[in-house]
Amino acid sequence: MRTIVAGNWKMHKDRAEALALIGVLKDVQVPTGVEVIIAPPFPFLAMAVEELKGTSIRVAGQNCHEKAQGAFTGEVSASMLASIGVTACIVGHSERRQYFGESDAIIGEKIQALLERGITPIFCCGERKEERMTGSHFDVVTEQMKGALRMFDNDALKKIVIAYEPVWAIGTGLTATAYQAQEMHGHIRALLHTHGASVAETVPILYGGSCKPDNAAELFANPDVNGGLIGGAALDAHQFSELIRIAGERERSAAIR
Ligand code: PEP
Numbered sequence: 001m002r003t004i005v006a007g008n009w010k011m012h013k014d015r016a017e018a019l020a021l022i023g024v025l026k027d028v029q030v031p032t033g034v035e036v037i038i039a040p041p042f043p044f045l046a047m048a049v050e051e052l053k054g055t056s057i058r059v060a061g062q063n064c065h066e067k068a069q070g071a072f073t074g075e076v077s078a079s080m081l082a083s084i085g086v087t088a089c090i091v092g093h094s095e096r097r098q099y100f101g102e103s104d105a106i107i108g109e110k111i112q113a114l115l116e117r118g119i120t121p122i123f124c125c126g127e128r129k130e131e132r133m134t135g136s137h138f139d140v141v142t143e144q145m146k147g148a149l150r151m152f153d154n155d156a157l158k159k160i161v162i163a164y165e166p167v168w169a170i171g172t173g174l175t176a177t178a179y180q181a182q183e184m185h186g187h188i189r190a191l192l193h194t195h196g197a198s199v200a201e202t203v204p205i206l207y208g209g210s211c212k213p214d215n216a217a218e219l220f221a222n223p224d225v226n227g228g229l230i231g232g233a234a235l236d237a238h239q240f241s242e243l244i245r246i247a248g249e250r251e252r253s254a255a256i257r
Contacts, residue, residue: 003220003247003254004161004204004227006037006122007234008062008090018044022051024237030056031248033255034227037088037122038234042076049085060088060122063096066109078110082117089114090229092124092148094167104147111148115156122161122229123148124208125188129168137166138187145191154195158202162188163229169209171231178218181207185224213242220250 013021018040030036039060040048048059065075081089091114092107111121125144127137141164149157164184166176176184185205192200207219208229219225227247233239 001201001204001226002033002035003250004035004037004206005240005243005247006060006088006090006161006163006206006227006229007039007240008093008208008229008231009038009040009234010062010095010231011041012235013040013044015044015047019047019051021235021237021240022048025057025240026052026055028241028244030244031251033251034244034247036244039088039090045081045086046084058087058120059085060090060120061086062090062093064089064091064110064114064119066106066113068113078113078117078119082119086119088120088122088161090122090124090163092144094124094126094128094165094170098167104144108148108151111160112151115152115159120159120161122163122206124163124165124229126165126167126170126209132166132168137184141184141188142191145188154199157192157195157199161204161206163206163208164188165208165229167209171210173210175210175212175215175219176207178222181219181225182222185222189224211243213239213246216243216246217249220246221253 037058037060039062061081064078091110096102114121125141127140131137131140169175188205192203204226206227206229207225211228211230212233
């Protein structure tokens with residue numbers, strides 16, 4: 001299974017800054033077996049697609065609307081993203097759940113819209129701090145997965161990327177330990193197994209939450225951590241390039257095993 005390094009830029013950077021970062025990334029040697037995805041803000045997506053032509057780096061949206069078109073002021077559809085060459089899209093990020101009230105059912109509809117347009121959904125799930133403190137984190141993630149993914153058959157599930165992002169670790173500098181990450185990724189893998197081994201062995205599970213060059217090697221060394229969804233460190237060309245290199249190390253050691 002490939003190792004993915006995906007960068008979520010959130011609402012950061014202006015045009016010149018975006019161009020500068022993309023300019024560095026397009027010269028990065030992407031190691032064999034590693035897939036790199038960047039998710040800049042909507043206004044810079046078409047430019048990113050254009051600038052990254054001829055490289056293997058994929059461009060992702062950070063969100064999309066569940067409907068194909070209509071009177072939804074301020075929204076962007078999956079078909080619009082597909083029409084400019086975007087091939088992946090983050091859905092269900094905890095910030096969308098928290099600030100925009102996105103439910104698991106809506107997230108499921110967004111995934112459906114993306115799959116219909118041939119776009120890879122990067123489905124985010126993860127528990128809040130109080131849920132971990134009370135020991136309900138496995139149940140919370142199980143419910144999020146069931147709520148958003150229950151309508152999909154195995155062929156559809158195999159096209160999805162999952163990102164486990166404990167909310168208490170996002171942008172806080174707190175990271176799940178390698179043990180905590182593997183424990184939850186193993187749980188998610190077991191849930192995927194209920195759909196059959198072919199689903200469990202196909203769907204990458206990324207870790208997100210203050211993942212940086214100084215902790216990535218330990219996190220990525222876990223058997224069920226297939227790379228990272230990166231926020232803060234994706235805004236810095238050096239740190240993001242370093243994460244791509246570390247993902248390459250993971251691929252190399254997997255090849256030796
Ligand atoms: C994210 O928001 O997806 C994320 C992982 O952010 P950070 O790396 O900054 O915690």
